[in-house]
Amino acid sequence: MSQPLGRPRDSRVDEAIATAARQVLAEQGYARLTVDAVAARAGVGKAAIYRRHATKQQMIFAAVMHDLDLATPPDTGSLATDLAAITRDILAALATPPPGVVPALLADVHADPAMAAAFARTFVRAERDCVTEVLERAVARGELPRLPDPATVHALLLGPIFAWLFLLLEDPGKAPAFADTLARGVGHLLGRDGGA
Amino acid sequence: MSQPLGRPRDSRVDEAIATAARQVLAEQGYARLTVDAVAARAGVGKAAIYRRHATKQQMIFAAVMHDLDLATPPDTGSLATDLAAITRDILAALATPPPGVVPALLADVHADPAMAAAFARTFVRAERDCVTEVLERAVARGELPRLPDPATVHALLLGPIFAWLFLLLEDPGKAPAFADTLARGVGHLLGRDGGA
Amino acid sequence: MSQPLGRPRDSRVDEAIATAARQVLAEQGYARLTVDAVAARAGVGKAAIYRRHATKQQMIFAAVMHDLDLATPPDTGSLATDLAAITRDILAALATPPPGVVPALLADVHADPAMAAAFARTFVRAERDCVTEVLERAVARGELPRLPDPATVHALLLGPIFAWLFLLLEDPGKAPAFADTLARGVGHLLGRDGGA
Amino acid sequence: MSQPLGRPRDSRVDEAIATAARQVLAEQGYARLTVDAVAARAGVGKAAIYRRHATKQQMIFAAVMHDLDLATPPDTGSLATDLAAITRDILAALATPPPGVVPALLADVHADPAMAAAFARTFVRAERDCVTEVLERAVARGELPRLPDPATVHALLLGPIFAWLFLLLEDPGKAPAFADTLARGVGHLLGRDGGA
DNA sequence: GGCTAAGCGAGACGGTACGTCGAGTCTTTGT
DNA sequence: ACAAAGACTCGACGTACCGTCTCGCTTAGCC
DSSP states (O other): OOOOOSSOOOHHHHHHHHHHHHHHHHHHOTTTOOHHHHHHHHTOOHHHHHHHOSSHHHHHHHHHHHTOOOOOOOOOSSHHHHHHHHHHHHHHHHHSSOTTHHHHHHHHHHHOHHHHHHHIIIIIHHHHHHHHHHHHHHHHHTSSSSOOOHHHHHHHHHHHHHIIIIISOOOGGGHHHHHHHHHHHHHHHHHHSSOO | OOOOOSSOOOHHHHHHHHHHHHHHHHHHOSTTOOHHHHHHHHTOOHHHHHHHOSSHHHHHHHHHHHTOOOOOOOOOSSHHHHHHHHHHHHHHHHHSSOTTHHHHHHHHHHHOHHHHHHHIIIIIHHHHHHHHHHHHHHHHHTSSSSOOOHHHHHHHHHHHHHIIIIISOOOGGGHHHHHHHHHHHHHHHHHHSSOO | OOOOOSSOOOHHHHHHHHHHHHHHHHHHOSTTOOHHHHHHHHTOOHHHHHHHOSSHHHHHHHHHHHTOOOOOOOOOSSHHHHHHHHHHHHHHHHHSSOTTHHHHHHHHHHHOHHHHHHHIIIIIHHHHHHHHHHHHHHHHHTSSSSOOOHHHHHHHHHHHHHIIIIISOOOGGGHHHHHHHHHHHHHHHHHHSSOO | OOOOOSSOOOHHHHHHHHHHHHHHHHHHOSTTOOHHHHHHHHTOOHHHHHHHOSSHHHHHHHHHHHTOOOOOOOOOSSHHHHHHHHHHHHHHHHHSSOTTHHHHHHHHHHHOHHHHHHHIIIIIHHHHHHHHHHHHHHHHHTSSSSOOOHHHHHHHHHHHHHIIIIISOOOGGGHHHHHHHHHHHHHHHHHHSSOO
């Protein structure tokens, strides 16, 4: 069909922008990141950034999401261990970015409908699929009598970890232990009833 | 001792600033709130604002926190109903501010150590005390064999509600039902063991 | 050599700034001129102004100096008429700007070394060259036996006119007559001796 | 008539303000002088200043004029020596205040009619009276056939000195020599004709 | 090889808000 | 009623950043 006319985009520029953004984010923090700084660090003009991203926020979102692997969880054989794997993945995803970046991006998501759509499409959707997959496996195994509401279970898994890290300002070092406790608790709850 | 010299601060100005900030927040949203607009609306100079608050963010934080009643929960007679009351209070606190304000303030809290301290001192501390109080009552009643970790329980209550509202972008209309489900689930979990 | 990289400055912006500054100066006076007003009038951002001028004062200075023609005086054939031409030029230069602008700029010049340098380089230098040229012509004609000190003559011409307009608060309508009297007086003085 | 009711003004406060103003003027320069700084230095509230002076500029004007003695010139016996005495007095009056203060005050005078009136009433009037007195003496002595226009002579004496110091940015060390040259020149000019 | 279209780094542009500062006024408590 | 202290309104300052645009140039594909 329409082969793009003119000079094609240089994919190394995409990479340079994302890398520079992550570096500036790590060194300066979210609030002090400026588009000029990212452009300078990437050795790139600002126009090259705005040709790829509509706003600064979307650029950061893309850069942070880029190296976040939200892969499907391997079947570990039991609901309990599957849930533990999910909480560990969630914790990793939330704890990897530099301090303050996750809350800041969340604020941006609520300020920009386009970002909200992208957020729902990528992050929420990916995790939701993981949860659903794990629950369906448990039903198939006979561990659960019927499928609980995936949204509810998702909230029960993601919420407490987010709260531990960003709402309660608790020691991040204790987060892995808390994540395990959480997985165990949710496992028991699901075993008791099918998610009332 | 020495009562402060000079003209004392006019407490009506404090009130006018907080009220104006909430109005602008409601009408324009967090991102479009400007200090000039708040000052104009309050019939106050910008200097009067910056004499009370170090940054725009701290002004908004104070204005939003101001009319958030984080009172101690009344004793409803059982752990289950006490927990339900707490989840309702948490939901009310999170759902009251205009859309987008809570995530934005959370981002500000993580960007400014002074705000983080204030946040921990007021919001987190108040809720934590509620949770601790409720758990101690249950222990006194004999509903629980021993006191669970309040931080963990706090995370289990606050986290999922926050996730439902701000992370999963689920229907806010279903939040009250979810909050009740959550309270029931946490009640069962605590009844099973003392919060492993 | 290397032509400057990036988008070149738009010379129409320079012009718009200078014109707007002169208009606001004429309408509001020096004390009520604000950079925002100039920017708005010029249809220009404040950054465009501060990219060209370090301070508001330097912007005004440049705008006022811009349309001040300090051209070399034509040879009128005699020292007396040449001097009269110079005093008329000086009077025109001092009387053209809106009321109060000249004293205000003079104060700025004494408050900012950069402006002092610019003032010496442009206004003082230009007038000094005129005076020197006229004196040298008179020497060449044989009207003067030797070259008087140009600085002294300059002070004798410029000073009284400035004093008449801005120090003594005399009737500006009588300034042209005074300027002629002055030129005649200085002519006689130079004719008597070579400027003792 | 009306003896002032209530507590009378403390004249030591007047003195403290004037002294503090001159000190700050000397240490910080005109542009960096603030009313708060003067008040603090004088150990006085801002209200005490504004009870005495309508504006900051008028306060400075009063403080600077205060220690400027514009006394009547003694009769030195000849027009030439009288003129030299006047130029020396003018030079002293202009050179005494800290650098930049004279031009700044001149600008203020042109921005505020009340100051213009005060300026004309004190400084201009005092000098004009000196000039007139000297000229009348010369007429009485028979040195001059008739009285020249005092305003013109005033401009011829004051203007060049002002120009030397503040317009041409010439070496202030050479100002006394220039003042003498000027007095001699004006003397010759007046001797030749009665001030055409 | 020339033409067209889009890419590229650099940096100026219009705009908007920030947080600061100063002037001049007002409101305390004292004397 | 005057005094010191200091909070008040008002309004401008100069800075910073965003997202857009314009420059001269390079890099493709298509004639």
